[in-house]
Amino acid sequence: MKHNIKVVLSLTIISSVMALLLALTNAITAPIIKEHENSAVGGALKEVLPEGENFVSVDLSKYDLPETVEEAYSEDNGGYVFKLKTAGYGADLILMCGIDGEGVVKGVQYISGNETLGVETTYGEKFNDVTAENIENVETVTGATKTTTAMKNAVKDALNSAIILGGGSVDIRDEATILNDNLKTALPAAEGKFAEIFITEKKGNISAAYKAENNTGYVFILGEIFVATDNNGAVLNAVDDTAKTEVEAVAAGIINSTMTEIDISGFADMPTHVQKAYKTSGGNYVLELRAAGYGINGDKYTRSGEYIQIKVSITADGEIITCKTISQKESEGIGDACAKPEFYNQFTGRLESNYGEIDAISGATITTNGFKTAISSAFTAVKILKGGA
Amino acid sequence: MENFKTLIIILMSSVLVNNYVLSRFLGICPFLGVSKKLNQAVGMGISVIFVMLLASAVTWPIQYYILDTLGLGYMQNLLFILIIASLVQFVEIVLKKFIPSLHKSLGVYLPLITTNCAVLGVTINNINDKYTFTESMVSSLGCGLGFLLAMVLFSGIRSKIEESEIPQSFRGLPVTLIAASFVSLAFFGFGSIVENLIGG
């Protein structure tokens, strides 16, 4: 019994004395630690914007900023620091981004997140001295596409936010939203629901055409102008006369075009790239092609084993009307650029003599060459088809 | 669903990418000491998983409901280590009394865990990383599984080392450490695999 009391007593006394010592130390250190933490916030701001002075937190409720912006601080020289929250490979990737009064990025720092690749901590350096104009030139990192793309988009949001906070206005809508908004304005009856159509007939300077899903009409894009027509190709909205004439000249043809499949098995010399062929009511040809890009010809451990599927419409004289990538499984972040309009739209209006001059996809020679070979076979195919069975 | 994905990421990265033993160096002592035989490695590993889960389940509410509400954050270290020590004692007593068979196979390893820095490490890390209770449990499970995995893999390698001709001064611990270095190097490869598995 006596022993037990001693045991309990000794443990209690030792624990209490230690607790007391701890409380004492804590009382001394707590205020100092608190001060450090406060100045650490100022320090973190200074780290991404070294020339910044007297940071003041900005009340975000007054502005319509991109969702990634969590906090914003303004400073005496007109610069801003943004705390950005985005999602990379894991959720909650937190960045600090400092932008000076001239709209130039002065520092991007990775604060925290669930990324595991290590690239996130150094990738921010690539944005030093970048502006809204040249941020597209900053390349994402292969193998860490998700993380780096998220970071790049967050920095873009910060640049836009700096313009908005500085009193300017900037379009913070993404490209798809902008397109849809324009379509909606041109043809309100469609209620914002459009489907792109694959143009198979002569199209003049029209770059793309959309059909209202509720069959209320069509919208043609002519440069920057959005021209709405009814189902017979008559222009509905107010556009200048040249645009009107230009659209009406081709609209009906595009709208009313029909196509009939041609049995290609009868053509002995038909290139193997051609999967299906159609003849349109306007006398043009539509070909479904498969291209052997990196998915087929790439490194045997990384290739996907899939062809690039391409749809192309081409006149009987061998001029490409429309070219579009339907599906592909090329390398993520490299060859998959062949699915972007910037790439395949280059073929519009090309002939057999000059299709080869298009810009290749950087870093994806196999993809580009495979794509080109398929296109060259389309010209051959049209010649064969024209010759008749 | 996003939540579920976060949990999977926490689990995968604590098992493979941030493996406690091989990349964060927690729990090196038992890793080197008790990995000679496969059955020992498994026994130790399972005990560690068990204690980690239990310790996290107890320390998480204590941190958030007692220490933080009372402003006693500085008592964390002292309280956690005492909790772990008493938990281990308690579990051993309970096992011995009620499930003697399990005590026979695992009980031996329990006392060795008291001063295992991986257990204290996981409880403190869960708090530092601001995990929710569920996330804490998942990360503890992951760290435990990672420990078990490292132990099991390494016991296989050690049995090979035992049979090899090794220069005099490298015998024993040095060669074991160097072998551990290679295993750790192998785990580096998991970094990008996890992104590709779950990231897409």
Place this chain on the structure above:
Amino acid sequence: MSKNNNMSILLKGILLENPVLVLILGTCPTLAVTNSVIGAFSMGLAAMAVLICSNTVISLLRKFIPDTVRIPCYIVIISGFVTIVKLLIHAFFPEIYALLGVYLDLITVNCIILGRAEIFAGKNTVGKSVLDGIGMGIGFTLALLAIATVREVIGLGSFAGMEIPFISDYKIEFFVKAPGGLMVYGIMIAIVTALTKGKVPMKKEFACEGCPSAGVCNTACKQVKEEN
């Protein structure tokens, strides 16, 4: 107590019973913080401070603490000092606090400290215990510094953050990463073994019986040993 004797208590921790390279204790922090010289040095000093304090207090209280609960008492004392040191570092050296992170908390379970409490401070006078603490602390710090120097110079081409010309062009990052730590530590022990052949009772095996907390889990240890 001769002067000679005191000197040997102090020196044995540095050389013949170096806790890291000969006794193989405290492996976790040894590996974790030695990717930078500054981290290693701060960890060494922090652990030394805790070691000296806990050795002093434990040897003062050695007659008061009942044998049955000595380990919990030691743990409370050690963990208390760890927190004090942690709070002080946090307040006065915030950069080092950020650098050491959770490993600062883990000094609590560093077996060097509990080991010296169990093996030495619990049985010796205050004076000797303080000397033992200083000696072991210096030995720990020096060993960490040696490992960290190799890792940082080869791995980052710098020493204590200062870039070394020429070498920094040929850095091998492997050495500052986890596998490099294990390898350098292994090679260091092998070198010490080779150099001190015959003079030092080198520990050939790393198993339970070498663990300073063996006293706590006596039966467990024996069983593990038998199975081996």
